[in-house]
């Protein structure tokens with residue numbers, strides 16, 4: 001996801017007014033997450049395609065994103081049926097907390113490319129591509145463990161051909177995760 005700063009400001013106001021965050025934490029009846037330790041915070045059902053992966057489509061790519069939004073605002077966007085966007089996971093910058101918003105069997109709308117959406121897991125990271133303070137060790141470590149788990153469970157090679165940036169999706173108009181994303185560190189952590 002990459003959204004403008006204008007959108008950010010508008011969304012920030014909307015979140016507070018709507019109290020979206022209060023709806024976030026999973027209840028006792030919440031469905032099991034695909035990644036242990038993730039918090040289930042469901043996206044709007046208008047923002048992804050129900051599917052039965054990996055039977056319906058193979059899963060062989062992880063797409064790395066940076067939100068250009070605060071964690072809470074990104075969740076609000078994914079829960080807004082008008083936005084038509086949702087990633088499977090969102091990692092919080094400060095502590096590496098992971099929210100799961102879309103089940104892995106379903107097709108998230110995050111890559112801007114239907115073919116890539118059908119066969120990928122989208123992992124969003126809180127922050128801005130031009131602000132290095134968001135790229136914390138906690139976020140890298142937590143995200144890398146998540147991506148390692150995804151790769152292990154679907155047999156995805158842990159290399160840069162299969163773990164790609166949103167900017168590397170064919171036809172991408174988005175620049176995230178941007179030049180400050182430390183691919184060397186990230187791939188080392190994924191493979192550790």
Ligand SMILES: [Zn+2]
Pocket residue numbers: 001002064065066110166174176
């Ligand atoms: Zn993106």
